[in-house]
Amino acid sequence: AHLWQGIIREYADLLPEHLTTHIVTLGEGGTPLVPAPALSALTGAEVFLKVEGMNPTGSFKDRGMTTAISAAKHKGAKVVVCASTGNTSASAAAYAVAAGMRCAVLVPDGKIAMGKLSQAIAHGATLLQVDGNFDDCLVAARKLAEAYPVELVNSVNPDRIQGQKTASFEIVDVLGDAPDIHALPVGNAGNITAYWKGYTEYAAAGISTRLPQMWGFQAAGSAPIVAGHPITEPETIATAIRIGNPASWEQAIEARDTSGGVIEAVTDEEILAAHRILSAEAGVFVEPASAAGVAGILSRARRGLVPAGARIVVTVTGHGLKDPQWALRTLDGSDVVPQRVTADIMSIAAALELV
Ligand code: F0G
Structure with a gap:
C-alpha cells in the first residue's frame, strides 16, 4: 500500500527546488474525486467532486x-x-x-x-x-x-499557487486525462489561477492531452470580475468569498479566456440550494462558498449551457463543519427544530412512521 506523503513529496519533480529543502507537511492532498450521480442527472453531464474539505485543516x-x-x-x-x-x-x-x-x-x-x-x-x-x-x-x-x-x-x-496547482495533477492522475470542464468558486482568484497552471503544466509535460474550460463562479453580491470593476462593499452569506477586489484578477481572466471558459455570478439563494443538494443528494457536506461551483453548473444547465455528457470536475473547497449553521435553516429562513421523542421504542417507531 502506498502511504500518501503530502503534495510536496508526491509531486517534488514538478515543483521548484526551494520548496523541497525544508518540507513542512501535515499530509495534505490526495483528496477524493467523488462521482456525483445526482449532479450528473441534474446536468446531463458526468460530474465529479474534488472534495477539498478532506485536507488536514478542512480546506484546499x-x-x-x-x-x-x-x-x-x-x-x-x-x-x-x-x-x-x-x-x-x-x-x-x-x-x-x-x-x-x-x-x-x-x-x-x-x-x-x-x-x-x-x-x-x-x-x-x-x-x-x-x-x-x-x-x-x-x-x-x-x-x-x-x-x-x-x-x-x-x-x-x-x-501558494505552486502548491495548489497539484489538485489538477491529482485529477488527471485519477481520470487519465483532463476533464472537459473544471468548475470552482472564485474569491481572491488564487485557486482558479493555480488549477489552470496545473492543467497547463501537465499538458506541456505530455501527461495530459487536453485542457479543460475553466468555469469560475463568484457570489452575486461579491462579483467584481463579472461586473468588471472592484466592489467596495462586497456582501454574501458565503463569507469565504466575500471579496471585492481579487488579487489574482488578471490571472483569472487569463485562465477564463485562454481556456474558453466563463466567470459568472450565482446568487446566495442558488448557493444555498446547491449546498442543500450536495448534502442531501450527493452526501457531501460543504461550507456555503464551496457550493458556488455546483450552483454555477446547475445554473448553466438550466440555461442549456452544459454540453450533454461533458466530463465536469467541480472543486468543493471547504468542509461543512467550518460553518455548519446553514444546514439548520430551511430555504424560507426558518429554523430546523429536531423532533423530540420519549426513550421508548413505540414513540420512536411512531416518529419514524414505521407503524
Ligand atoms: N472556497 C473557500 C472555502 C475559500 O475559503 C476560498 C477563499 C475560496 C473558495 C476562493 O478561493 O480566493 O483562491 O479564489 N478563501 C480565502 C481565505 C480568501 O482567506 O480563506 P480563491
Whole structure:
C-alpha cells in the first residue's frame, strides 16, 4: 500500500527546488474525486467532486500552505502573516505550528465562520479582527510584510499557487486525462489561477492531452470580475468569498479566456440550494462558498449551457463543519427544530412512521 506523503513529496519533480529543502507537511492532498450521480442527472453531464474539505485543516488552502510555509522555512523566516476570510488563517496557523513559527492573521471583524476562528485560535495564531473587509485586510498584510521581517502567505505569494496547482495533477492522475470542464468558486482568484497552471503544466509535460474550460463562479453580491470593476462593499452569506477586489484578477481572466471558459455570478439563494443538494443528494457536506461551483453548473444547465455528457470536475473547497449553521435553516429562513421523542421504542417507531 502506498502511504500518501503530502503534495510536496508526491509531486517534488514538478515543483521548484526551494520548496523541497525544508518540507513542512501535515499530509495534505490526495483528496477524493467523488462521482456525483445526482449532479450528473441534474446536468446531463458526468460530474465529479474534488472534495477539498478532506485536507488536514478542512480546506484546499493546505495545498498552498505546505509550500508557502516550507519556502518560509527555507528562508529562515520566524513569523508569517496573512489576511483571510477564515480558511487561509486556519491553515496558516496549523502549518506555522508544524514549522515552529509565529503566525499573525488579519480577519474582517465579525465576518468569518466560527469553525475557522476556532481553528486559528486553537493553533495559537495571533488573531486580529480588522475593522474592514477582506480587501482591507490584504492591503494591510501586504504593507506589514514589506515593512517588517514577516512572510506573507496569501495567494499573492507564488509559492501558494505552486502548491495548489497539484489538485489538477491529482485529477488527471485519477481520470487519465483532463476533464472537459473544471468548475470552482472564485474569491481572491488564487485557486482558479493555480488549477489552470496545473492543467497547463501537465499538458506541456505530455501527461495530459487536453485542457479543460475553466468555469469560475463568484457570489452575486461579491462579483467584481463579472461586473468588471472592484466592489467596495462586497456582501454574501458565503463569507469565504466575500471579496471585492481579487488579487489574482488578471490571472483569472487569463485562465477564463485562454481556456474558453466563463466567470459568472450565482446568487446566495442558488448557493444555498446547491449546498442543500450536495448534502442531501450527493452526501457531501460543504461550507456555503464551496457550493458556488455546483450552483454555477446547475445554473448553466438550466440555461442549456452544459454540453450533454461533458466530463465536469467541480472543486468543493471547504468542509461543512467550518460553518455548519446553514444546514439548520430551511430555504424560507426558518429554523430546523429536531423532533423530540420519549426513550421508548413505540414513540420512536411512531416518529419514524414505521407503524
Ligand atoms: N472556497 C473557500 C472555502 C475559500 O475559503 C476560498 C477563499 C475560496 C473558495 C476562493 O478561493 O480566493 O483562491 O479564489 N478563501 C480565502 C481565505 C480568501 O482567506 O480563506 P480563491
